[in-house]
Amino acid sequence: MYTRILAPLDGSKTAENVLPFVRSFARNLQIPVEFFAVVDVVNMARDVYAAERLFLDSLVEDEARRLGEYLNDVAKNFPVGTVHWRVQPGSPAEAIIDAALAEKDALIAMATHGRSGLNRWLLGSVAEKVLRGASNPLLLVRATESAPQWSMAALKSVIVPLDGSETAERVLPSAGALAKSLDLEVVLLRVYGIPYGAYSPGEGLYDAMQMEKFAASLRDEGSAYLEEKAKALRGRGVKKVSTIVKEGLDADEIISLARQTPDNLIAMCTHGRSGVKRWALGSVTETVVRHSGDPVLIVRTA
Numbered sequence: 001m002y003t004r005i006l007a008p009l010d011g012s013k014t015a016e017n018v019l020p021f022v023r024s025f026a027r028n029l030q031i032p033v034e035f036f037a038v039v040d041v042v043n044m045a046r047d048v049y050a051a052e053r054l055f056l057d058s059l060v061e062d063e064a065r066r067l068g069e070y071l072n073d074v075a076k077n078f079p080v081g082t083v084h085w086r087v088q089p090g091s092p093a094e095a096i097i098d099a100a101l102a103e104k105d106a107l108i109a110m111a112t113h114g115r116s117g118l119n120r121w122l123l124g125s126v127a128e129k130v131l132r133g134a135s136n137p138l139l140l141v142r143a144t145e146s147a148p149q150w151s152m153a154a155l156k157s158v159i160v161p162l163d164g165s166e167t168a169e170r171v172l173p174s175a176g177a178l179a180k181s182l183d184l185e186v187v188l189l190r191v192y193g194i195p196y197g198a199y200s201p202g203e204g205l206y207d208a209m210q211m212e213k214f215a216a217s218l219r220d221e222g223s224a225y226l227e228e229k230a231k232a233l234r235g236r237g238v239k240k241v242s243t244i245v246k247e248g249l250d251a252d253e254i255i256s257l258a259r260q261t262p263d264n265l266i267a268m269c270t271h272g273r274s275g276v277k278r279w280a281l282g283s284v285t286e287t288v289v290r291h292s293g294d295p296v297l298i299v300r301t302a
Contacts, residue, residue, distance in 0.1 A: 001029060001031075001105070001174075001177045001181075002025070002029060002031055002105050002106065002107040002137065003031060003103050003105045003106055004031050004032045004033065004034060004103060004106050004107070005022055005025060005026055005031060005032070005033045005034070005106070005107050005108075005109050006034050006036055006096070006099055006100045006106050006107070006108050006109070006136075007019070007022050007033060007034070007035050007036065007108075007109050007110065008036045008037070008038070008092070008096050008108070008110045008126075009035055009036070009037055009070075009071065009074065010037065010038075010092075011037070011066070011067060011070050014111060014143040014144070015110070015111045015143065016074075016111070017111045017141050017142070017143040017144055018109050018110055018111045018139075018141045019074075019078075020151045020152055020153040021109060021139060021141055021153040021295060022080075022109050023078070023079070023080050023151075023152050023153070024152050024153040024155065024182065025107070025109070025139075025182075026080045026081055027080050027081070027152070028181045028182045029181050030081065031081075032081060032082035032083065032084065033078065033080065033081070033082070033083045033084070034083075034084045034085065034086060034099075035071045035074055035075055035078075035083070035084070035085040035086075036071075036085070036086050036087075036095075036096065036099055037067040037068075037070070037071055037085075037086075037087045038087075038088060038089070038090055038091075038092040038095045038096070039060055039063050039064045039067065039087065039088070039089040039090075040089075040090075040091065040092055041056075041060055041089050041090070042091065044056065044059060044060060044063065060089060064087050064089070067087045068085075068087045071085035071086075071087065072085060086099070092126045093125075093126045093129035093130050093133065094129075094133075096108060096110075096126070096130050096134070097129075097130060097133050097134045097135075097136075100134060100136040101135065101136070103136075104135070104136065105136075105137075106136050107136065107137050107138070107139060108130060108134055108136050108137070108138045108139070109138075109139040109141070110127060110130065110138075110139070110140065110141070111127075111140075111141050111142070111143040112127050112140055112141065112142050112143055112289070127140060131286075131289065131298065134300065135300050136300070137174065137297065137298065137299050137300065138297070138298045138300075139295060139296070139297050139298075140289055140295065140296050140298065141295045142292075142293050142294070142295070153295075154263050155182055155184055155263055155264070155265055156184060156185065156261075156262070156263040156264065157184050157185040157186070157187050157261055157263070157264045157265070158175050158178060158179055158184050158185070158186055158187070158264065158265045158266070158267050158297075159187045159189055159254070159257060159258055159261065159264050159265070159266045159267070160172065160175045160186060160187065160188050160189065160266075160267050160268070161189045161190075161191065161250065161254050161266070161268050161284075162188060162189065162190055162225075162226065162229065163190075163191075163250070164190070164225060167269060167301050168268070168269050169229070170269055170299060170301050171267050171268055171269045171297075171299045172229065172232075172233065174267060174297065174299055175267040175297075176233050176236050176238050178265075178267070178297075179233075179238045179240070180236075180237055180238055180239075183239075184240070184265070185240035185241070185242060186230075186233055186238055186240065186241045186242070187242050187243075187244060187257070187261065187264075188226045188229055188230055188241065188242070188243045188244070189226075189243075189244050189245075189246065189253070189254065189257060190222035190223075190225060190226050190243075190244075190245045190246075191245075191246050191247070191248055191249070191250045191253045191254070192218040192219070192221075192222050192245065192246075192247055193247065193248065193249065193250075194211075194214070194215060194218075194247065215247065218247075219245050219247075222245040223243065223245050226243035226244075226245065227243060230242075230243050244257065250284045251283075251284045251287035251288055251291075254266065254268075254284070254288050254292070255287075255288060255291055255292045258288075258292045258293075258294045259292075259293070259294075264294055265294065265295050265296075265297055266288060266292060266294055266295070266296045266297065267296075267297040267299070268284075268285060268288065268296070268297075268298060268299070269285075269298070269299050269300075269301045270285055270298060270299070270300055270301060285298065
């Protein structure tokens with residue numbers, strides 16, 4: 001499981017939306033937390049007036065001191081176990097990726113944006129670069145206007161979309177371990193699609209009766225597959241496991257189920273079916289991260 005949580009913060013309240021999840025994970029998994037801030041020297045150099053560039057080193061020092069005081073305050077008041085903090089100069093995304101790289105089982109946990117207006121942490125900037133570049137597991141939490149900083153995230157279930165590939169199934173050990181530690185229900189989801197043109201009166205591959213049989217066979221196949229995975233999870237000590245098979249588009253059905261399931265976490269790999277790249281970034285995973293509104297745990301696969 002995870003050895004520590006690396007939680008990047010930029011000093012904004014919206015970035016602090018991740019803190020309830022950090023608290024929940026740290027307490028239940030009994031792992032240390034490191035709060036991490038980056039002094040973005042390049043952006044600072046772009047933002048200051050020409051005359052101020054003569055004092056850039058001093059401005060960087062001031063920013064590092066301010067962020068250090070901020071992280072120290074967060075750490076002192078964080079009501080969970082072992083907490084450390086660190087500030088360093090550099091490119092935010094690269095610094096976050098490098099800071100986690102020392103431990104392959106370190107979990108990066110961050111909100112999808114921080115300082116509004118400056119786009120410092122917007123998905124599409126830092127968070128997206130971390131999403132695409134980190135080899136560590138990553139928890140992304142959608143930021144809202146405000147979040148109760150010291151509350152515990154109220155999670156009830158973890159939704160695990162599976163496409164039938166061994167690659168996608170690599171998220172199951174993480175999902176199962178989280179479910180056991182946080183007392184969550186695991187909801188296994190399989191989405192199947194009817195091939196375009198399979199049914200069209202007079203022109204399709206199947207008539208209406210054949211089409212229904214074809215769809216039923218896909219549902220049955222999906223149900224049998226998920227039940228096999230559910231049985232394996234129960235054998236590992238996961239108490240609550242359910243399965244759902246839905247027809248439709250992968251990302252749409254994942255997001256729809258998440259919206260119907262309050263207090264959930266979505267756990268998925270960065271890709272599944274090799275070659276087809278159904279779960280590659282830029283496709284299902286990225287769409288879910290951008291539009292679900294729910295926290296997403298992403299496990300990197302080779």
